[in-house]
Amino acid sequence: MxxxxxxxxxxxxxxxxxxxxxxxxxxxxxxxxxxxxxxxxxxxxxxxxxxxxxxxxxxxxxxxxxxxxxxxxxxxxxxxxxxxxxxxxxxxxxxxxxxxxxxxxxxxxxxxxxxxxxxxxxxxxxxxxxxxxxxxxxxxxxxxxxxxxxxxxxxxxxxxxxxxxxPVEATRSFDDDPLRMMRAARFVAQLGFTPADEVVEAMRSMAERIDIVSAERVRDELDKLLLAPAPRAGLTLLVETGIADRVLPELPALRLERDEHHRHKDVYDHSLTVLEQAIALESRIGDGGPDLAIRLAALLHDIGKPRTRRFADDGSVTFHHHDVVGAKLARKRMKALRYSNELVERVSRLVELHLRFHGYGSGQWTDSAVRRYVRDAGDELERLHVLTRADSTTRNRRKAERLQRTYDDLERRIGELAEAEELDRIRPDLDGNEIMQILGIGPGREVGEAYRFLLDLRMDRGPLPPEQAREALLAWWAAREA
Missing domain, CATH: 3.30.460.10 (Beta Polymerase, domain 2)
Known part of the structure; x- marks a missing residue:
């Protein structure tokens, strides 16, 4: 082609x-x-x-x-x-x-x-x-x-x-309008062009000039780049010229990190590969077109690693809780770029959940674990499927196939439970009014606590008949009062 x-x-x-x-x-x-x-x-x-x-x-x-x-x-x-x-x-x-x-x-x-x-x-x-x-x-x-x-x-x-x-000297053009440096990266991603040497050098020497451009304009160009057919090439140009240090510093910060499971892999390179693999799976989401939320989540999913890097005595490296830290960093960066609150929450949620699948290991998932996975993902379940699958960049074929089978099994289980229990509408077996009537209390904090207890019970045991739910609620209330 x-x-x-x-x-x-x-x-x-x-x-x-x-x-x-x-x-x-x-x-x-x-x-x-x-x-x-x-x-x-x-x-x-x-x-x-x-x-x-x-x-x-x-x-x-x-x-x-x-x-x-x-x-x-x-x-x-x-x-x-x-x-x-x-x-x-x-x-x-x-x-x-x-x-x-x-x-x-x-x-x-x-x-x-x-x-x-x-x-x-x-x-x-x-x-x-x-x-x-x-x-x-x-x-x-x-x-x-x-x-x-x-x-x-x-x-x-x-x-x-x-x-x-x-058309004129690159330094003069970019000095006149620094946003053109972002556009250069966007056209690399959109059209497959190679920037001339003088364009790259001007971008590198004038990167700080991007600071005068409004966050909204930078965001708009970044979006166009990310939604292009080959965003990796454009992002690489931004990183290599130092412009990413000014507009998305969390990305170049990944270059010196190592993944805890594949220490030979640079986390920066890994993140760009995850982005490409997520794009290849986008047909599963919505209308199948470019999806900004999943592309941002794929790019940012590991940005918590630099903050959480720890060296063990044996020389190994860990990044514990980088999912939680990464979600906070993603939220902060996206707000600085003036993204909508809805998109900020969607992307940061995906970053926070991107390791959840691995937390259950490769064994058989309990019904309770499946319900909690679906509940926590909420409306982002399909995007979480894509992100989790894309996050496997191992070159070990057996390991890749094992991860694929395990996730296939998880999706099958979700489908089975969804058909039996309507997982996307999970609610406690008793509503707020029933809770107040059974416990003889009025609106207040205790109703919320009881509601959360029943929701956890629903996750653990599945749907219960009203009488069993009532007995469990009364037992919980008695133990709480003791």
Whole structure:
């Protein structure tokens, strides 16, 4: 299968671009309206790149010589809706039918070195606008009126070579907009490109510049990288250039650690392998598409090891309770990156539970152990299945097969008990009202304690008839009062 870095993946751009424009006649109609008003209009950036690579894409990013107010005049009476939230950057949005477009005036930005926010200055020509783009493969445009491909920085050649370069000096580009260093890693992961030496060196020498970028923007780029087809390559670039030390320091911190079961394996390498293996199992989760929660959990599952490393007298290394510590660290890092509370709790829960399967050994699981496993996993049970299976990176075939059989058996047992007992809705055999009536007490702490006792009883013994549950509750209450 051809990749973005192979010449066979790069097509003659003009037929692809012409076909995409022909498939949306309204875009050509809009170009004629701009031309009639004395303005130029061009398709620019990612949509041009994706058309050249014959990748699917629905974005219509356009650039024009018209100023924002002139763009609005052209759109008046043509677009079904317009909006100007990006006006300060020269961008006017529009919708025509189901097609959404963003039209931005040519720009020649200047950046304050203390801020990522550019001081916008409108430009007068297309080539100047392209010079401020992040990479040469995105610094191409297609003049809609004349059907001309504009490629002043040899983006097509770089696509053919699978190389990621900047239109201007890399240090200047990244100094202007440090987030471009994160984008470099993202494009490595998304498109399989190899960054040019000067790009890597600039990232390495300017890594601290990422500190001025907001946590939200860093998070968004990290998400796009993680959801790409090959996130390992992008993450490796971030680690090797020192940028990960600034945005996700828990990841490079794993490079010096050793796994307690496979001491020849670097935990950093192990974590990236677990991520790849989790991706291979994603078809089991939801709609089978990229799942950010499982990818984050796989990447972060062992980040508690550096904090819990201990050396024994015999030279062995242990990482006791790294699951609990790792969950706390994952929660802290994800909150710093402004992830939603829901995703933070989901990922940290998976990190905390990732060793639970191994705690039961390789023997026969009791019904009680299976119920507790399901209860503790809750809504994350399927993701926990994926994470646990992915966490086996041993090269010992017999051991790998044994772990696989043991987990197959666990899932079979879960299925059997789920069918018999509705495990996903486990509740005590008596509810709160029944507890208060039997014990003759009102609402309060004691009801909660009794509820938890009955829930543990339910886990240990399975469903009980109401009379047996009542007798057990009264015995517990009597012993508590004694």
């Amino acid at each position: 051809a990749t973005a870095s192979s010449p066979s993946a790069v097509h003659d751009p003009l037929p692809s671009l012409t076909a995409r424009i022909a498939a949306q006649p309204m875009v050509g109609d809009l170009a004629r309206r701009f031309a009639a008003a004395g303005h130029e209009l061009a398709l620019v950036g990612g949509p041009v790149r994706d058309a050249v690579l014959d990748r699917p894409g629905a974005d219509w990013d356009l650039t024009t010589s018209a100023r924002p107010e002139q763009t609005e005049d052209v759109l008046a009476g043509w677009a079904d809706a317009t909006w100007d939230m990006g006006r300060e950057f020269g961008t006017i949005g529009a919708r025509k039918g189901d097609v959404v477009l963003e039209i931005t005036t040519y720009r020649t930005d200047a950046y304050d070195p203390r801020s990522r926010k550019p001081e916008v200055a409108f430009g007068d020509d297309l080539a100047g606008d392209l010079s401020r783009r992040d990479f040469t493969v995105n610094a191409m445009a297609y003049r809609l009126a004349g059907g001309e491909l504009v490629d002043p920085y040899e983006g097509i050649a770089d696509l053919r070579a699978g190389v990621l370069r900047t």
